[in-house]
Amino acid sequence: MKVDRHSRFDTMFYPETVAVIGASDHDGFSQALMSTKLRNRVFLVNPRYRELHGRICYRSILDVPEKIDYVVIAVPAPNVPGVLSDCIAKGVTTAHVFTAGFSETGLPERKALEDEVRDIAIGRINLVGPNCMGLHCPASGLAFIPDASTQEGTVGVVSQSGTFAEQFLSVGKLRNVTFSKVVSYGNAVDLDCPDFLEYLTHDPETRVIALYIEGTRNGDRLRRALTEASDLKPTLALKGGVTPDGERAASSHTGSLAGSPETWRALFQQTGAIQVEDFDELLNSTLALSCSRLPARKGTAIVTNSGGFSVLETDLCVRAGLEVPRFAEETTRELRKIVPLAGTSISNPLDAWPIYYNLPGKPGTLADAIRTLSHDRHIHSIVLHFDEVSYLMRILGDAVESLLKELIPVMVDGCKYARDTMDKAVMVCVALDAYSEDEDDRRYHLMAKNAFEAEGFPVYPALGPAIRALFNLYRYSIRRGRP
């Protein structure tokens, strides 16, 4: 049975031919699909065009001369039943209905239209939606936004909201999150959240699951699916509508029965899913879980270049649920050999600004400091805060580029030692403000970011998100029963 269900979903995620019904010269689905490996197997349908994007545009799916596995339906809501019937007649196996304007409007006639769609589909075609973005799968070429990463990865996403799924893909690409499958399932008249969760749970390509949900019609199935998922893989869950006003917003968005925040909190806790509070925490924690070691305990070392910020960063860590313990005596002794006295602090947090930009050959580098503290028995995670670019630009001018080319590998080496030899979780913050307009400054920061990412470290533009993600690594570590 499980095998059959699985192969049903494989058929959905790995089609060989795709059609976009309601294609136009600016629809995102056509653009997205024509930019992946499916590009030569995409057929466009819209009676208003004879040609689109230099291809034939067919009047109806029935006119397409090849067998079609997967269709995207993007026609006005009242036309969906007719188009869906055509797809069934054509032998299409999966239909994704992008079109909105069904039960989520709260209007009885639109609910009736949705019921009609369901009655047509059930048992005849796999239906995703309506009111959603559908399926994204880099390995097959399925895609719903044109600029998404086509790199095959390990993160599976199940989202009740379409924009949420889009945003997860877009920002995920900037943060080096790579995806196995992304699902936006919308009103779920046929395939629902638990179906996709079950699939991802057993999907060998998926190693981390991220869920965004606003409500469900079947709490028991969701509970079973979440339990099974959490048993096998780190499963992060974000519930939208956990406040009274938010609950009302959720019900007007997806028409979901939201349930009380407490019910959901208990559900996640009992199933072992890691509940997070917002989009950023979900994305950032997904990144961490997809590439970092797990910290065995709470002890975290902060490596920074500012006394003031080291204090605030310590507060952030402790408020998040971690600890920033004093280094062991032998660690402090070793650090004092390489970090000069004035303006520094070699306790934990380590504010070691004078050696931040030392290159090998100098008495001590940042890599030496990281190596030293990674031996500390109280330390299970290291948060490295790199924010020296503008300072270096000021004292070095254009020479900063050649310095960074030597300095960044030194820092990366220290972090690799801590991770690979000492088995520590290492989070990197390459601090950059979204509104920064200095192109050199941005370029240097991105140079550092890319170097850490190339070695598989999770990198964050601010420290708060890095620390919240680290705490979720710890939560998962506890769930896995790590000592």
Place this chain on the structure above:
Amino acid sequence: MKVDRHSRFDTMFYPETVAVIGASDHDGFSQALMSTKLRNRVFLVNPRYRELHGRICYRSILDVPEKIDYVVIAVPAPNVPGVLSDCIAKGVTTAHVFTAGFSETGLPERKALEDEVRDIAIGRINLVGPNCMGLHCPASGLAFIPDASTQEGTVGVVSQSGTFAEQFLSVGKLRNVTFSKVVSYGNAVDLDCPDFLEYLTHDPETRVIALYIEGTRNGDRLRRALTEASDLKPTLALKGGVTPDGERAASSHTGSLAGSPETWRALFQQTGAIQVEDFDELLNSTLALSCSRLPARKGTAIVTNSGGFSVLETDLCVRAGLEVPRFAEETTRELRKIVPLAGTSISNPLDAWPIYYNLPGKPGTLADAIRTLSHDRHIHSIVLHFDEVSYLMRILGDAVESLLKELIPVMVDGCKYARDTMDKAVMVCVALDAYSEDEDDRRYHLMAKNAFEAEGFPVYPALGPAIRALFNLYRYSIRRGRP
């Protein structure tokens, strides 16, 4: 007495001549001061150079042929007492000691050195520091980082940490925060936090006060200064070291007696200062308080283009302490006339994506929607989430630039109506990820950001910070006894 104290501080903040003792070819102070209106009144001192930056470099402050009002001392700690004595002999009125390595090291001999510095200074010269960045004042030209904004503004900052003050200036510049005075006071052997607070309280150029503090030696004076400041001006306070580990970090950073987090919380509450949790909240709330109307009540309208995000944004608002009430019936009726049905929600949050990019002449624009809901009696604040750029780029290609040139003024107009005619607090989020590498995307976002800023709106790159800042506007509104 007050007048005398005030004129003492005016002398410090408005010097006519400045010297940097320990100047070098890459020190930030020389570079900073030589890029402001003081540029021709900056004298450089360092026995190791005869010339620096194309100017004479003097062996000693005693060799400078002019009267000097303000010196920056950046020499090794053991040399500070001698240099300071020279400054007194020279008749300098204010000395800022940048040099670190005093009591904050925890070493008895360094504490003794600090005591020596104090004994030399008290009664003979105004001493700022040691271990700090000193004073920044755009109106006089005092500056401690080269790339700070030289625009005269209304925000006064008092910071125990130097990097914190630098960062506040740097990020503040990106966020359109403009400063009256910024103080980094460090170990405060002479002038301490309450001194600067008192001055800013009565400084006519300062309309909002932001404080970063790790500890104090004189709680009673601080209490009085905070009470007076909060009575007259919005006063935001961030305490570093509010967790056990953070408290330890603070004491090793500034050697402060930190006091318990509860003591500090009570202090801020009793004095009327608005306590915030981290750097970002302090900066973002300072921006809001320096330019926004105050919301009379909690009712907030969210204007967005995504159902899923509108739910999460509502949760964010409510968790922050605000409310997202349903619009009044007449508001909904009016909105329905301009917002089409499918995929939208015209309750609050308003998810009105189909009209987001309508230009005047179309049946309804975003400005029309904002105008309509700004009349709602339940609504006291509006949060506008603008995140349409990548969508518009996808459907319009290069034509997006000309559309945005028309669309952005429409949105700005709607917001101006809500603020200026209807007296609502309006927060704008132009969503942009720090690691975004698409230069066009960034340019368009910054175009929107700059347009809103030019009309005096607070603009944020993410919604969470905007909402936390809005809640602090509300907290201040309550403190002012607004109905």
